[in-house]
Amino acid sequence: MQTSRGKLVANFAAVILGGALLAVMGVVFTTSNNPSPMTPAAPAPSALAPGSPTPSALAPGSPTPATLALATPEKQAPLKPVLPLGISPQLYALAVPPGREPTAQLAALGEKLFKDKRLSVDDSVACETCHDPTKGFTDHRGNSATSAGVQDQHGQRNAPTVLNAMFQASQFWDGRAATLEDQAKLPILNPIEMGQKSPGDVVAKVARIQEYSDAFKSLLGRDLTYEDIAAAIAAFERTQYSANSPFDRFLAGDPRAVSEAAQRGWALFQGKGRCGSCHAFNAVSPLFSDQKFHNIGIAAHKQNFAELARKALGILKTGDTKQIDELALQTSYSELGRFLVTKNPADIGAFKSETLRNIGITGPYMHDGSLATLWDVMDHYNKGGVANPFLDGGMQRLALSEAEIDDLVAFLFTLTDDRFADFNKAELARQTSLKNNRPQRETEIAEGRKGDLGDAGITPDLRNPASIGAY
Numbered sequence: 001m002q003t004s005r006g007k008l009v010a011n012f013a014a015v016i017l018g019g020a021l022l023a024v025m026g027v028v029f030t031t032s033n034n035p036s037p038m039t040p041a042a043p044a045p046s047a048l049a050p051g052s053p054t055p056s057a058l059a060p061g062s063p064t065p066a067t068l069a070l071a072t073p074e075k076q077a078p079l080k081p082v083l084p085l086g087i088s089p090q091l092y093a094l095a096v097p098p099g100r101e102p103t104a105q106l107a108a109l110g111e112k113l114f115k116d117k118r119l120s121v122d123d124s125v126a127c128e129t130c131h132d133p134t135k136g137f138t139d140h141r142g143n144s145a146t147s148a149g150v151q152d153q154h155g156q157r158n159a160p161t162v163l164n165a166m167f168q169a170s171q172f173w174d175g176r177a178a179t180l181e182d183q184a185k186l187p188i189l190n191p192i193e194m195g196q197k198s199p200g201d202v203v204a205k206v207a208r209i210q211e212y213s214d215a216f217k218s219l220l221g222r223d224l225t226y227e228d229i230a231a232a233i234a235a236f237e238r239t240q241y242s243a244n245s246p247f248d249r250f251l252a253g254d255p256r257a258v259s260e261a262a263q264r265g266w267a268l269f270q271g272k273g274r275c276g277s278c279h280a281f282n283a284v285s286p287l288f289s290d291q292k293f294h295n296i297g298i299a300a301h302k303q304n305f306a307e308l309a310r311k312a313l314g315i316l317k318t319g320d321t322k323q324i325d326e327l328a329l330q331t332s333y334s335e336l337g338r339f340l341v342t343k344n345p346a347d348i349g350a351f352k353s354e355t356l357r358n359i360g361i362t363g364p365y366m367h368d369g370s371l372a373t374l375w376d377v378m379d380h381y382n383k384g385g386v387a388n389p390f391l392d393g394g395m396q397r398l399a400l401s402e403a404e405i406d407d408l409v410a411f412l413f414t415l416t417d418d419r420f421a422d423f424n425k426a427e428l429a430r431q432t433s434l435k436n437n438r439p440q441r442e443t444e445i446a447e448g449r450k451g452d453l454g455d456a457g458i459t460p461d462l463r464n465p466a467s468i469g470a471y
Helices: 005-029 089-095 104-114 180-189 199-207 210-220 226-237 246-251 260-270 305-315 321-330 332-336 374-382 402-415 418-433
Strands: none
Touching: 104 210, 104 226, 180 199, 180 226, 180 321, 199 210, 199 226, 246 260, 246 402, 260 402, 305 332, 321 332, 374 402, 402 418
């Protein structure tokens, strides 16, 4: 079915207007019920040291100042965001709660903490160990599908990227943390991540480090707390937005920004591939994620979900964040996904639709890192996932040909930010070299000669969406 240019333009205008209204509503309805922990006890006049960069000069990716010359919050101006092509001001306004706007000083302090292994119990693991800024803020461990913490202990989950985490409605694969601040606290205390025993232990250790003790006192006029440490890390993470990709330039009107194969892949993504059903994309919500949780059958071959859920209900304590965090990383209950948080049977085996931004450089894929390449990902979806009693109703076979899978993968690699262009090229080459090893491929199921997973999707309109007024 083809849509007229006029109707498409009208729909797009409605999306933009809707985004603007949402931004206004976000300001109206976001209150100070959850105030920033970064509150000074006794403000004292202070100024940036001579030669320090101004907040507006610190765009994402800028180097950390050599020294931290911190001012009180009253004297600090929030960083003026230099938004990339694919991030709208409306989305940024919705994503940053009042009082949590990052400043140059706080973001610099947060970056230092993010990179400091001394936050862990044995000085061996930092946040960046699993979220390496040079690798798309993931770890790319060659010897394991999941991430490792202190004493090389491996958990059950694959580390997601920090890039654009500030725009996520919730954090972690199962959404067990509502904010970046909440998320920052948990890995430090998890026994197999950073291994600290209590918030008090963390505060005592950080306070003994003179540079941090001085920095927080200069910033706040008081001694630091665990909430302050989390707020600083979250401030740094709120500077890590990413949406300057070849695809963004293509949508902006440059037809040469992506290959013809990638353009065909984009049409397949929106049509026959049905990818947009969960990895939604529009001008106001450009993350390629619906922010919801779905059972797509990734762990179905490993678990009896119903029995596992029954056992979990016997031990789960409602609202016990620490218990949920440890069950998610350390036990087979990890595969229950969102159910650990909600206890809702509809959430058994459900995990968040992760952003596809920078997907080419953030493998391995899925919550358990079980899919090595984007060809494996497409093979999994092409056969309709793995059947189980809780499989999402939207999962069905796609009947994609090998050429169509290649086009979709070509499109997905265009979603990588330009600052990772070299790494993206290397990852494409690496994954292409593994293309002939396809453990997830089941062509008979995908094409409907075996099993029963519904009809295949429609043949897509392969025209450039920009040329028909879609964007």
